[in-house]
Amino acid sequence: MNGAPDLELDTAWMGRMGEWGTTVRPGKRGLTLEDIRIGGYGELPEESDNMSGRPRGAAERPEAFRIGGYTVRSKREIWLENATFLYEEALQRQWSSATDIPWETIEPLPDDIEEAECALCTFFNEVEFVAGDVPARWVANISPDFFEARNVLLAQVQDEARHMDVFRKRALANGGGLTRVTGATSGFVGGIDLSRDFTEMSSRMHVSGEGAVLSMFRMGELVGQNPAEKRMYRLCAQDEARHVAFGIMHLRYLHATAPDRHEEIEAYLDEAENLSLTGGTNPAGPQAETSEALAILLGGGKQHYDEGFRILLAIRKRQLKEYMQRVKSAGFGERFENGRSPVPGRIAALC
Amino acid sequence: MPTFPSVDWFNAVRERYNTDQTLHSGGGGPCEAKAALCIGDSVYLLEFEGFECAEILEIDRDDIDQADFFLEMPMPEWIDMINNIRENGAADLDHTLSTIDLELEDGLPRAPGDDQYRRDLFYRYNQNFQDFFDASAGIATTIGRVD
Numbered sequence: 138m139n140g141a142p143d144l145e146l147d148t149a150w151m152g153r154m155g156e157w158g159t160t161v162r163p164g165k166r167g168l169t170l171e172d173i174r175i176g177g178y179g180e181l182p183e184e185s186d187n188m189s190g191r192p193r194g195a196a197e198r199p200e201a202f203r204i205g206g207y208t209v210r211s212k213r214e215i216w217l218e219n220a221t222f223l224y225e226e227a228l229q230r231q232w233s234s235a236t237d238i239p240w241e242t243i244e245p246l247p248d249d250i251e252e253a254e255c256a257l258c259t260f261f262n263e264v265e266f267v268a269g270d271v272p273a274r275w276v277a278n279i280s281p282d283f284f285e286a287r288n289v290l291l292a293q294v295q296d297e298a299r300h301m302d303v304f305r306k307r308a309l310a311n312g313g314g315l316t317r318v319t320g321a322t323s324g325f326v327g328g329i330d331l332s333r334d335f336t337e338m339s340s341r342m343h344v345s346g347e348g349a350v351l352s353m354f355r356m357g358e359l360v361g362q363n364p365a366e367k368r369m370y371r372l373c374a375q376d377e378a379r380h381v382a383f384g385i386m387h388l389r390y391l392h393a394t395a396p397d398r399h400e401e402i403e404a405y406l407d408e409a410e411n412l413s414l415t416g417g418t419n420p421a422g423p424q425a426e427t428s429e430a431l432a433i434l435l436g437g438g439k440q441h442y443d444e445g446f447r448i449l450l451a452i453r454k455r456q457l458k459e460y461m462q463r464v465k466s467a468g469f470g471e472r473f474e475n476g477r478s479p480v481p482g483r484i485a486a487l488c
Numbered sequence: 489m490p491t492f493p494s495v496d497w498f499n500a501v502r503e504r505y506n507t508d509q510t511l512h513s514g515g516g517g518p519c520e521a522k523a524a525l526c527i528g529d530s531v532y533l534l535e536f537e538g539f540e541c542a543e544i545l546e547i548d549r550d551d552i553d554q555a556d557f558f559l560e561m562p563m564p565e566w567i568d569m570i571n572n573i574r575e576n577g578a579a580d581l582d583h584t585l586s587t588i589d590l591e592l593e594d595g596l597p598r599a600p601g602d603d604q605y606r607r608d609l610f611y612r613y614n615q616n617f618q619d620f621f622d623a624s625a626g627i628a629t630t631i632g633r634v635d
């Protein structure tokens with residue numbers, strides 16, 4: 138009509154779809170990832186040969202470049218049964234350090250209390266950098282066929298970014314500032330980033346490291362001097378408990394599906410228990426600088442340091458007990474009965 | 489005026505928690521957990537689903553396995569916490585669930601079978617449980633007999 142040649146539209150691509158005809162409806166919790174695990178879209182391969190970044194369930198394109206250098210391509214290397222649930226929970230329970238913390242309730246504190254609080258905030262800034270950096274590095278290594286677990290790690294990176302910023306804000310909010318770095322990211326904590334295997338990383342970071350930090354966040358709420366600090370620590374503890382849940386459920390999955398890896402996992406736990414949980418690098422332990430800050434806060438000032446330290450040791454005992462219960466929940470509790478783990482002995486020494 | 493503790497009292501709190509958006513603060517979000525409260529000789533099961541507390545039941549102590557975790561304190565301490573919330577509009581710094589938890593040697597939450605994964609739900613959703621109890625501030629309450 139307008140003089141243009143009469144070309145036939147090539148719609149051959151329309152015949153190259155993934156599984157077609159799916160229909161899902163939102164449930165009580167909205168339209169969740171669990172709701173769309175249907176048909177072929179919900180089937181996870183035991184081994185993934187997807188190196189092109191193809192979304193799981195999409196049709197293949199033979200000429201696609203191998204853009205992903207994925208090293209985690211086996212389901213049992215990465216999986217956990219509640220990944221979709223943890224991801225949705227992470228998204229829906231986000232909070233803002235700018236507007237959800239009642240910063241206006243912070244008032245001037247005695248110098249020793251303020252300095253101790255700032256030391257703790259500096260420490261949390263340091264370790265949360267590690268807790269954000271490490272999963273961020275792993276995300277790009279994981280096959281997109283296991284995107285649910287990948288997404289949980291992405292949400293964790295966002296959580297850790299918020300933890301870094303909220304503790305930085307607290308340190309700068311009340312006449313103090315950041316203190317000298319504690320060096321907490323040297324040694325075991327920094328070594329988490331040297332893990333070559335995902336489960337090695339997860340057992341170090343989610344189960345041992347974040348489990349210990351979870352106890353410290355809860356301590357933070359106990360020593361909070363105002364509603365702002367109470368809420369800051371409580372909301373961080375909620376996020377941290379979710380990260381710990383990832384690690385426990387991943388180990389539980391491996392316990393059930395990969396008996397050939399049990400001894401290897403026991404070795405990761407040996408390392409964590411000897412170097413961190415019962416060693417000098419536990420930030421709530423008796424040798425660490427941060428433990429002095431905690432004791433000052435728990436006691437209510439330098440003059441009550443001994444009382445604060447007594448409370449700290451009691452809480453540390455709980456930290457270790459909770460770690461034991463988590464490892465038992467993951468299926469690896471025998472180590473506490475057969476003398477392999479140093480944790481029961483350390484608990485007895487604290488009594 | 490409902491009496492603490494009773495199913496009627498918890499349902500009054502539930503009604504306020506479910507309908508007052510100011511009680512669903514940042515970080516509160518949806519919650520999936522069953523919490524049992526052991527108060528005196530009674531056990532109350534609170535089922536949280538999404539943004540709501542969906543149901544309150546009084547259960548037998550033998551059925552406590554239905555809960556992910558349970559909280560148990562002597563009656564005077566429950567009453568102290570409830571009175572503190574009523575007086576202040578929300579728990580003050582010494583009466584939040586987390587503070588009470590850390591002041592007890594073995595902590596406040598327990599889980600059936602000592603399953604720490606289920607016990608950790610208390611920490612994962614702590615703001616919801618605090619918001620729920622803080623909702624009791626606006627409920628006219630008769631305190632039950634302290635034995």
